[in-house]
Amino acid sequence: EDQVTQSPEALRLQEGESSSLNCSYTVSGLRGLFWYRQDPGKGPEFLFTLYSAGEEKEKERLKATLTKKESFLHITAPKPEDSATYLCAVQGGDSSYKLIFGSGTRLLVRP
């Protein structure tokens, strides 16, 4: 069964303290792995799509990497405005028309 597991569930960081979020996935025939940011009461905001192992993408303080079994979202020198829930989703397998989401990592960055 296709599934996505994110860890940790919650993460508290001091401003400037770099860390990584993990997304482990099981899917046959990965078509794409997506990272989204979600603020409370809002819809997910697109960050990155990764398509193949070894691929990396960067945006400001965020960098996403992909292996055959997992993806990491690295946050370098985070700021309080980076506080949000980060969602990972995969597309592939027999149901390639849908995104399968993990439960997310709630990130709190303290000033």
Add this chain to the structure above:
Amino acid sequence: DAGVTQSPTHLIKTRGQQVTLRCSPISGHKSVSWYQQVLGQGPQFIFQYYEKEERGRGNFPDRFSARQFPNYSSELNVNALLLGDSALYLCASSFGTVNYGYTFGSGTRLTVV
């Protein structure tokens, strides 16, 4: 350019009632998908429509139905509401069905009492 717009933003319904949620995709996007997000969980896939045809359906009961109109906007209908239907309902649009980025709207917060 306007993003994905959903209406209403919030609504409260009583158990047993019916509700219709609406979504307008980004201009040029032909695919609309619906997701349900319960508090503390990731979004769960409900439906995908492309060119007015249903392309996929998630593991939801027949009380849930949807359609897509010629202008690519979409409606999600839920009949015989249950307390467990309380959630954030998200609409996502994309140009195609696979290997295209999905843009989400801000959602409709449904509360069933």
